[in-house]
Amino acid sequence: MTTTTPALPATVAGEAVPRRAFDVRPLVLVVAVALVAWPVVGSSSTWLTLTIAGLAMGMIVFIAASGLTLVFGLMDVLNFGHSLFIALGAFLATTIFAAMGGAASAPSVAANLGVVAVAVLAAMALAGTIGLGFERVIVRPVYGQHLKQILVTIGGAIIGEELIKVIWGPAQIPLPPPEALRGSILIGEASVEKLRLVAVVIGLVVLASLLWTLNRTKIGLLIRAGVQDREMVESLGYRIRRLFVGVFAAGSALAGLGGCLWGMNQQIVIPQIGGQVNVLLFIVIIIGGLGSTVGCLFGALLVGLVTNYVGFVAPKLAMFSSIGLMVAILLWRPQGLYPVVNR
């Protein structure tokens, strides 16, 4: 979030605050990756399907990762327990889908979307609440000690995963999408899964509200300022700790939402889901530049697109595609796409 400062209020004298130009090269890169993949994939309809799937995956990963990168940017806390909230969101979705089985199997689109909405909101509420507790018990005692932070958050993630197994059982739970959201619709000749469209729409809504909060509100201004220079914000009299707790809870809630969507996308939920996604999240926030929200978005989109293209063209290489991407990006920009200053 360091390079975008649109619409800062003009100063008293009426002069506009100088704005740093938005670095468009990462955006160009995302588009270029999609365009290069077109001839490689071959058929246009397959390409469209893959692109939408990639964007949907990118959106979901972005939602889940945004909290992680902000928490790191604000307080230098690297939370290895972030995956816990993803798993929590996914498992709560299974419970809610089972509890509202009637509405989920009804052929009405409204009822189906209602179930999804309830699942999403519940996942966010639960993950946010647990996130508050997690911050208080696990993260707060070890502020400023990187090594202990990594160890303790890993410990928290282990405990959380085991408790999830206690509550939901160690077996995998199917999470079939509601009746009306199954199958796919045809755009031209490309078939696009309806669920993916829902994910893209939810992703866009979250993205818009996140960007709005960060760029147009006082709290967002403080968060961005805190990421750049924590001590300065504190010396101006703002309690960055309190802000941080809020960001941590919101980030956890977003992770819960991401987990809920990821579970629906995969249509199956296993207790190890958090660990699997966690690896992706780390790759994404490293690509984006630790602490940068916009970088996180482009990183997520790149990872989503590349994973889907490579998964189609050379399935054996799919698991290395994101790591290869990360290596390439870091060779280009060692601090990530959008380096956060002062770090």
Added chain:
Amino acid sequence: MLARLVSHDLPKSRWLALALVLVVVALALTPFVFPGTKALNVAAKVIVFIVLAASFDLLLGYTGIVSFAHTMFFGIGAYGVAIAATRIGATWPALALGAACALAVSLVLSLVIGLFSLRVRAIFFAMITLAVASAFATLASQLSDFTGGEDGLTFKVPEALQPGTEYAAEPFLGASIDGRLATYYLIFVVAVVLVLALLRIVNSPFGRVLQAIRENDFRAEAIGYRTVVYRTLASVASALFATVAGILLALWLRYNGPDTTLSFEIMLDVLLIVVIGGMGTIYGAVVGSVLLVLAQNYLQDLMKIAATAVQNVPFVSQVVSPDRWLLWLGILFVLSVYYFPTGVVGRLRALR
């Protein structure tokens, strides 16, 4: 003499010294004192984990960087021996070739990862090793022609180490003198040498620089030490030791699969051993490995009994079931990071 052997890094606590002597004597005499296959298997596992955890301590405790790829190198060692033994045959040259290849692969891989991620920020290392390790685990289970996939590889060891090879007609003190026993003592001797070598490394000038980097990397850099070089060297050394530990495990089990060496659970075990035993003391790895492996093998039986006792209580029976063993380890882990950051060894030393 003894002080030179442990590189003048004495236990500095009567109780710790006693515990260490007890561990070494018990491990040396296990085949004769504790009869049965289970005891021998547990002892062999303890030995391998001591090497694995001590090499991880070089990284975590002495250099202050967290790696999640340690089991990857452990797995490379085990797969090196396993693949060589299945492809070429159960001969010593084949095993040596497999071990050499594994060491070479580990060397290159750890060097690349270290130079690549430690150059930017030390904290990258934790994330990047996590990503690489998970990709490697997937790779190992996917290349099933080569690695046996999820089933793993069962292989034969050279004749001198096979259980069928009898060296003495009569059992001695209740233990038959066979290839199994020879394997056990081979592992034991190699492990002792490796742990002493690690003690030598951490107490050398090089080890002191690592500790300086752990305490204050900025300052170490300012004094004139290239922290990137030292950190990378530490991670390479620790990877090579882990590879040898993997070779030892494969020799003992005569089997290797993704779950035995590559799984994230083993990574967690190693983390727990080092943290609970005491970071930054090679002895912590010894004490921690003994505690964890013993608990894993014998405490779980107790949990099983407890779980059957409270079978009818819905939530509690789930929590104390042996499958939820990691839950308790996780809680212990978090508590020990908070309250006993110096681990068992630190506590014992504080006692004096």
